[in-house]
Amino acid sequence: xxxxxxxxxxxxxxxxxxxxxxxxxxxxxxxxxxxxxxxxxxxxxxxxxxxxxxxxxxxxxxxxxxxxxxxxxxxxxxxxxxxxxxxxxxxxxxxxxxxxxxxxxxxxxxxxxxxxxxxxxxxxxxxxxxxxxxxxxxxxxxxxxxxxxxxxxxxxxxxxxxxxxxxxxxxxxxxxxxxxxxxxxxxxxxxxxxxxxxxxxxxxxxxxxxxxxxxxxxxxxxxxxxxxxxxxxxxxxxxxxxxxxxxxxxxxxxxxxxxxxxxxxxxxxxxxxxxxxxxxxxxxxxxxxxxxxxxxxxxxxxxxxxxxxxxxxxxxxxxxxxxxxxxxxxxxxxxxxxxxxxxx
Amino acid sequence: xxxxxxxxxxxxxxxxxxxxxxxxxxxxxxxxxxxxxxxxxxxxxxxxxxxxxxxxxxxxxxxxxxxxxxxxxxxxxxxxxxxxxxxxxxxxxxxxxxxxxxxxxxxxxxxxxxxxxxxxxxxxxxxxxxxxxxxxxxxxxxxxxxxxxxxxxxxxxxxxxxxxxxxxxxxxxxxxxxxxxxxxxxxxxxxxxxxxxxxxxxxxxxxxxxxxxxxxxxxxxxxxxxxxxxxxxxxxxxxxxxxxxxxxxxxxxxxxxxxxxxxxxxxxxxxxxxxxxxxxxxxxxxxxxxxxxxxxxxxxxxxxxxxxxxxxxxxxxxxxxxxxxxxxxxxxxxxxxxxxxxxx
Numbered sequence: 001x002x003x004x005x006x007x008x009x010x011x012x013x014x015x016x017x018x019x020x021x022x023x024x025x026x027x028x029x030x031x032x033x034x035x036x037x038x039x040x041x042x043x044x045x046x047x048x049x050x051x052x053x054x055x056x057x058x059x060x061x062x063x064x065x066x067x068x069x070x071x072x073x074x075x076x077x078x079x080x081x082x083x084x085x086x087x088x089x090x091x092x093x094x095x096x097x098x099x100x101x102x103x104x105x106x107x108x109x110x111x112x113x114x115x116x117x118x119x120x121x122x123x124x125x126x127x128x129x130x131x132x133x134x135x136x137x138x139x140x141x142x143x144x145x146x147x148x149x150x151x152x153x154x155x156x157x158x159x160x161x162x163x164x165x166x167x168x169x170x171x172x173x174x175x176x177x178x179x180x181x182x183x184x185x186x187x188x189x190x191x192x193x194x195x196x197x198x199x200x201x202x203x204x205x206x207x208x209x210x211x212x213x214x215x216x217x218x219x220x221x222x223x224x225x226x227x228x229x230x231x232x233x234x235x236x237x238x239x240x241x242x243x244x245x246x247x248x249x250x251x252x253x254x255x256x257x258x259x260x261x262x263x264x265x266x267x268x269x270x271x272x273x274x275x276x277x278x279x280x281x282x283x284x285x286x287x288x289x290x291x292x293x294x295x296x297x298x299x300x301x302x303x304x305x306x307x308x309x310x311x312x313x314x315x316x317x318x319x320x321x322x323x324x325x326x327x328x329x330x331x332x333x334x335x336x337x338x339x340x341x342x343x344x
Numbered sequence: 345x346x347x348x349x350x351x352x353x354x355x356x357x358x359x360x361x362x363x364x365x366x367x368x369x370x371x372x373x374x375x376x377x378x379x380x381x382x383x384x385x386x387x388x389x390x391x392x393x394x395x396x397x398x399x400x401x402x403x404x405x406x407x408x409x410x411x412x413x414x415x416x417x418x419x420x421x422x423x424x425x426x427x428x429x430x431x432x433x434x435x436x437x438x439x440x441x442x443x444x445x446x447x448x449x450x451x452x453x454x455x456x457x458x459x460x461x462x463x464x465x466x467x468x469x470x471x472x473x474x475x476x477x478x479x480x481x482x483x484x485x486x487x488x489x490x491x492x493x494x495x496x497x498x499x500x501x502x503x504x505x506x507x508x509x510x511x512x513x514x515x516x517x518x519x520x521x522x523x524x525x526x527x528x529x530x531x532x533x534x535x536x537x538x539x540x541x542x543x544x545x546x547x548x549x550x551x552x553x554x555x556x557x558x559x560x561x562x563x564x565x566x567x568x569x570x571x572x573x574x575x576x577x578x579x580x581x582x583x584x585x586x587x588x589x590x591x592x593x594x595x596x597x598x599x600x601x602x603x604x605x606x607x608x609x610x611x612x613x614x615x616x617x618x619x620x621x622x623x624x625x626x627x628x629x630x631x632x633x634x635x636x637x638x639x640x641x642x643x644x645x646x647x648x649x650x651x652x653x654x655x656x657x658x659x660x661x662x663x664x665x666x667x668x669x670x671x672x673x674x675x676x677x678x679x680x681x682x683x684x685x686x687x688x
Contacts, residue, residue: 066619066620231614231615235614256614271575272626273594274594277626278625279623280625282616283621287621
């Protein structure tokens with residue numbers, strides 16, 4: 001069977017481009033697991049693939065990196081939703097729907113599966129398992145509730161607020177009785193944040209001359225919680241606006257991923273961590289997947305009761321996957337960016 | 345009575361120089377509080393003045409600074425030990441020995457005293473109340489025990505390890521069953537750390553080509569706790585050497601104080617906060633002075649039993665105070681730098 005793949009051409013230096021990835025239309029795969037292979041292998045048909053900023057960090061060979069670099073010449077990997085076609089793994093059987101880490105290709109042999117969950121609730125859009133019901137949902141839940149421990153009335157700022165995680169932070173903040181403001185890169189997204197996602201305020205950071213002043217406008221009394229998805233210059237602008245004893249949840253730093261090897265721009269006012277008694281806590285969502293069942297118990301009723309919604313941005317077909325991934329870094333996506341490989 | 349003062353000439357830009365401070369030998373003072381003045385005023389004779397890195401940040405006019413800037417033309421202020429000559433304050437009476445914030449001059453009217461403690465234990469060297477029994481002692485205690493919550497066997501790194509705070513971190517770490525390494529700027533200090541203060545290891549960071557490599561040498565399995573007194577390039581070198589879930593106590597960032605207004609050099613790899621799930625907690629010791637009595641109960645027996653020692657570096661006379669303060673920023677001091685104004 002033919003098995004179209006998205007392959008990493010070479011390690012990437014600087015800004016990610018579509019041409020750093022190649023569509024390989026000549027690969028093939030046997031749709032049955034080979035005899036005598038691994039006892040834990042699962043063969044899946046990929047349905048939805050998730051475009052996540054952290055994937056850029058796997059395209060550069062870094063010393064001491066948490067993430068293993070992708071291998072040039074091989075398909076890249078990421079979170080996705082898939083259907084099991086064949087399995088030697090005791091937890092998965094043919095016909096199961098699953099979400100977790102898979103390949104950017106039509107079919108993948110996952111052997112052994114490291115992060116793979118059986119989808120229990122098939123009454124939800126399957127694509128949600130790349131977003132609100134998958135890794136970004138868990139990141140929002142953990143990063144906001146576990147890391148920030150928000151209290152009613154607190155002032156919350158979230159960057160990349162219309163993204164996969166940010167849109168949930170705003171909604172969680174409102175459910176927790178907080179005042180929440182989000183930043184995004186277009187007027188369309190700002191309107192979404194205010195009119196559909198329930199943010200108290202939102203602004204287009206591309207249109208602000210002075211980010212520090214913009215934050216002062218929306219937070220005259222300062223920020224209690226900053227949910228940081230971007231790092232860099234935005235973090236630098238946030239620090240002077242933090243209140244004493246404020247908390248920063250360091251979820252991601254998308255502004256840095258295209259130049260992790262370089263002397264990246266960064267908060268040059270980190271001394272404010274001291275004088276404002278700030279706490280910054282980084283976290284990796286993989287360390288919290290044991291909480292996934294608890295998360296599902298909380299999030300499912302919220303979705304069903306219409307108390308939380310989720311915006312997705314679909315790219316159709318593997319051939320459009322590289323552009324979708326690259327688009328994350330210029331904010332082209334509105335909501336969770338994903339790729340439809342097949343609908344069933 | 346004449347009252348020699350050290351006066352700030354002008355707001356300071358860039359590197360602090362002795363000439364930024366002026367010795368004013370023509371000021372006078374009446375050694376009796378004026379009738380009808382503040383009901384809370386205390387008139388003191390200054391004995392020992394503390395040279396602390398944070399004082400540099402009060403010499404530049406910064407927006408949103410935690411510390412109020414000194415007034416050009418007026419004596420600078422800082423922690424010190426003094427004797428009460430006259431008092432309208434109910435908590436202090438003539439003859440009391442006190443420590444807290446006072447002026448860089450022979451005599452000061454403190455009105456009202458904001459941070460001023462009556463010295464209960466006069467059987468200790470009075471100079472200790474600028475160091476181990478004063479603000480730096482509290483900073484070490486709070487920053488290590490309250491912020492880092494060290495566990496037996498953990499690996500601790502402290503920068504500026506032979507300074508007022510650093511020398512205590514090493515000794516606290518050993519008392520807590522930790523492995524501790526310190527960095528300092530001369531061979532003499534490194535020897536002190538290893539031979540007198542009980543650090544497991546110490547190194548001269550001025551002699552290291554590659555700080556990252558130096559840290560790898562001393563921490564092959566990584567750092568659990570970094571007690572940061574310097575910030576900047578050292579923090580940048582530490583981040584890749586932190587273990588997952590490591591903690592950073594942000595006590596001070598002396599490397600940054602001479603250029604807080606500039607685009608200071610900083611950790612350009614802050615993304616490691618995310619991938620290593622690190623926690624960085626800044627703190628201001630003033631927020632913890634309610635714990636001073638508890639601290640004294642703990643530290644006094646340790647000193648008396650010889651389980652903890654303290655190295656001081658004395659400058660004699662107010663006329664030598666500017667050089668002593670400036671010397672902090674090139675690491676001239678060995679141990680706690682203080683100025684002797686008068687011995688009683």
